[in-house]
Amino acid sequence: MDASTGRDEKQFIKMTETPIPRLITKLAIPTTVSMLVTSIYNLADTFFVSKLSTSASGAVGIVFSLMTMIQAVGFTLGMGAGSLVSRKLGMKDKKAADMYASTAFYTAIVLGALITLFGQLFTEGLMRLLGATDTILEYAVAYGNYILWAAPFMCASFVMNNILRSEGKAAFAMIGLCTGGILNIILDPILIFTLDLKTAGAALATLISQLVSFAILLTMFLIHKSNISLNPKNVTFRPKPYTEIVLTGFPSLSRQGLASVATVLLNKAAKSYGDPAIAAMTIVTKVCMLVLCICLGVGQGFMPVAGYNYGAKKFDRVRKSFRFTLITDCVIMTSLSIVLFCFAPQIMRLFRAEDETVIQIGTAAMRAQCFAMPLSAVTVVVNTILQSLGKSIRATILSCCRQGIFFIPLILLLPRFLGLQGIEYTQALADALTCLVSIPFAFWFFSELKKEERQLIQ
Numbered sequence: 001m002d003a004s005t006g007r008d009e010k011q012f013i014k015m016t017e018t019p020i021p022r023l024i025t026k027l028a029i030p031t032t033v034s035m036l037v038t039s040i041y042n043l044a045d046t047f048f049v050s051k052l053s054t055s056a057s058g059a060v061g062i063v064f065s066l067m068t069m070i071q072a073v074g075f076t077l078g079m080g081a082g083s084l085v086s087r088k089l090g091m092k093d094k095k096a097a098d099m100y101a102s103t104a105f106y107t108a109i110v111l112g113a114l115i116t117l118f119g120q121l122f123t124e125g126l127m128r129l130l131g132a133t134d135t136i137l138e139y140a141v142a143y144g145n146y147i148l149w150a151a152p153f154m155c156a157s158f159v160m161n162n163i164l165r166s167e168g169k170a171a172f173a174m175i176g177l178c179t180g181g182i183l184n185i186i187l188d189p190i191l192i193f194t195l196d197l198k199t200a201g202a203a204l205a206t207l208i209s210q211l212v213s214f215a216i217l218l219t220m221f222l223i224h225k226s227n228i229s230l231n232p233k234n235v236t237f238r239p240k241p242y243t244e245i246v247l248t249g250f251p252s253l254s255r256q257g258l259a260s261v262a263t264v265l266l267n268k269a270a271k272s273y274g275d276p277a278i279a280a281m282t283i284v285t286k287v288c289m290l291v292l293c294i295c296l297g298v299g300q301g302f303m304p305v306a307g308y309n310y311g312a313k314k315f316d317r318v319r320k321s322f323r324f325t326l327i328t329d330c331v332i333m334t335s336l337s338i339v340l341f342c343f344a345p346q347i348m349r350l351f352r353a354e355d356e357t358v359i360q361i362g363t364a365a366m367r368a369q370c371f372a373m374p375l376s377a378v379t380v381v382v383n384t385i386l387q388s389l390g391k392s393i394r395a396t397i398l399s400c401c402r403q404g405i406f407f408i409p410l411i412l413l414l415p416r417f418l419g420l421q422g423i424e425y426t427q428a429l430a431d432a433l434t435c436l437v438s439i440p441f442a443f444w445f446f447s448e449l450k451k452e453e454r455q456l457i458q
Contacts, residue, residue, distance in 0.1 A: 008094060008227055015090070015168050015308035020320045024301050024328075030174035031165055032297025037181035039293040041188075041209065042067075043286045045202045048188045049143075050351040054279045054358060056199050057351070058267075059139035061282030062132045063147055063203075065263035066119070070151045072256030073111050074158025077104040080249025081159060082166035083388050085228065086304045089167055090311020094227070101163045102234035104245055108159045112152030119148035131267030135275060139199040146203035153214040160217040163228055166304050172220045180213030251387045251395035258404035265411045269423050272415075273361075280361035281423065283351045288369050288427075291336045295329045295377050299384040306388045315453045319446070322385055329377035337373035340366060365424035372431035379431070382438040386445060394441055401437050406430040 015023070042064075050057040081104035088097040119126060127140040157176070164173040184205050191201030221230045246253070263285070270277035302325040309317040340347070348362040379402065386395035397405075407430040414422030414429075 008089070008092070011168055011227060012089070012092065012308070012312075015305065016312050016314055016317070020305070020317060020324050024298070024305055024321060024324055026301075027165075027168060027170050027304065028298045028301025028328075030170040031300035032294055034161070034170070034174040034177040035293040035297040035300070036290065037178045039286075039290040041181040041184035041206070043290055044185045044188050045206065046283060046286045047351055048192050049139075049199055049202050050279070050283070052139075052192070052198055054275045054352065054355050055133075055135045056139045057282060057358075058136045058275045058278035059132070059143050059199055060202070061263070061267055061278055061285070062127060062130050062136060062140040063143045064282065064285070065130050065260045065267070066126070066144055067147060067154075068256055068260035068263060070112070070115060070147075070154050071158065072253050072260065073115070074108055074155040075162075075252035075256050076249035077108045077111075077155070077245060078159040078162030078249070079252040079387060080104065080245035080247070082162035082303070083248045083307060083390065084244060085163055086166040086307030086388070087311040087390070089227075090308040097167075098229045098231070098234045099236055100241060100245060101159075101228045102230050102232065103236055103241055104163075105156060105159045105230050106232065106235050107242070107245075108155040109152050112155035115151040115155075116148050119144070119151070123148070130264050131271060131278070133271055133275060133278070136278070142198065142200040143203040146200065146207045150207045150210040153210045157210065157214045157217055160214075160221065160230075164217070164220065164226055165300055166307065167227055168304050168308070169220075169226055170301065170304075172225050173217065176213045176217035176220065179216055180209035183212055184209035247392045248387070248390055250392055251383065251399035254396050255399035255403065258400055258402075258408070262403040262407045262411065265408060266423070266426075269411055269415050273420055273423075276355055276357040277361055277420065277423070279352060279355070280348070280358045281365060283348060283358070284362050284365045284369065287340070287347060287366065288373075291333070291340060291373065292376060292380075294336065295333050295380050298325055298329050298332070299380050301325075302381070303384055303388040306385050310389050313456055315449055315456075318385075318389075318449065322381065322446075325384075326378065326381045329381055330374055333377040334374040337370040340373075341370040344370075361420065361424065364421070365427075368425050368428040369431070372428040372435075375435035376431050378442075379434050379438045382442045382445075386441065389445075391445065394444070398434070398438055398441055401434040402430055406433045 046060045049060050081100045084100045085097045123141055132140045161173045187205035188202055191197045191205050220226055267278055270281050302321055305321045306318050344363045344366040348359040352358040383395055383398045410426045410429055414426055
């Protein structure tokens with residue numbers, strides 16, 4: 001047995017025999033830390049830029065929808081390949097795992113480069129399309145230019161990150177993301193204030209941090225910390241693997257793509273109430289995303305466990321991992337929503353203490369979202385298991401609900417009847433309705449799993 005085969009077998013035993021609570025906790029800690037750091041450095045941009053002006057703060061919200069589009073490409077390829085990689089490793093088919101991973105990685109670089117090219121040609125028009133007002137436009141263009149240059153590295157990093165997680169190497173993914181995130185937080189005040197680059201400084205800090213994260217994550221593959229090879233020779237040009245990657249990752253494309261559309265519509269709705277409304281909703285979105293990242297991080301720790309054990313036909317471990325993750329996420333989200341509800345005004349003042357309008361709008365919106373946060377845990381865990389085990393149609397439908405099927409009609413209708421309150425309540429209502437949809441999906445999945453188990457016994 002060569003060294004590579006030995007590592008593969010050791011990893012297989014770890015993923016299919018370690019007690020579920022210990023295994024998921026071990027995998028969830030680095031994935032949660034990674035997602036928190038990523039969210040924190042996005043929040044840091046908002047925090048430091050908010051010190052410039054309300055309009056500058058609003059610009060971060062405008063460009064956030066652009067970043068969501070870039071993330072949609074990376075997450076689609078990364079989650080699609082990651083799910084396939086974990087299942088193939090569970091089946092002990094390393095050659096197929098290498099092919100899916102390499103194909104997704106190099107495709108991400110190409111698509112990211114196309115985003116950069118298109119975006120740089122039409123930056124100002126793109127910012128207006130995303131909802132920038134005349135007073136926000138200058139800041140948004142300055143911020144967006146650097147973000148566009150980061151697109152290929154962001155897309156490829158998402159793929160590498162998800163591949164490392166899918167094979168149970170979440171700690172290595174954490175090193176790359178955390179190093180870049182910490183660097184971003186350090187560079188923000190230096191570039192924004194010391195070098196007086198303002199919003200462009202925040203974006204430049206993000207670009208540099210993304211380059212560093214990319215380099216570290218790629219190094220993990222080059223020095224064989226991963227069992228997966230990203231050799232260009234592994235890339236296939238057959239249509240079927242691309243279709244499998246995209247279909248498996250399509251829930252992420254739907255979720256991230258619709259999140260981008262939702263952010264644009266949110267900005268346009270808030271635009272009627274001026275720059276303070278855009279700034280307030282930007283801050284609330286970033287803070288609530290920070291909390292949601294903890295829930296998503298635990299879900300990401302659960303994902304490879306479900307994939308490996310499903311591939312190995314250990315269905316009872318799939319059930320146990322689902323129950324453990326669901327209970328853990330519900331407890332975490334309930335606790336954090338209580339804290340956020342109590343300290344909403346103080347949190348808003350950290351960003352824009354000088355603007356009472358921003359504080360009032362943000363406090364109301366944040367508290368509304370707190371009521372729906374525990375319900376989001378149910379949606380996240382159900383969506384994760386559907387996507388990780390290749391139930392792409394149902395996972396896609398569920399992914400479309402939160403920021404699409406429910407959010408888009410609500411953001412178009414509620415402000416007409418409730419005014420500014422309609423904007424503040426939209427996300428909470430969308431989250432609650434999405435949870436209601438996820439419950440029958442969960443029962444459906446586990447009834448199918450039971451049938452598969454009976455067939456295996458026969």
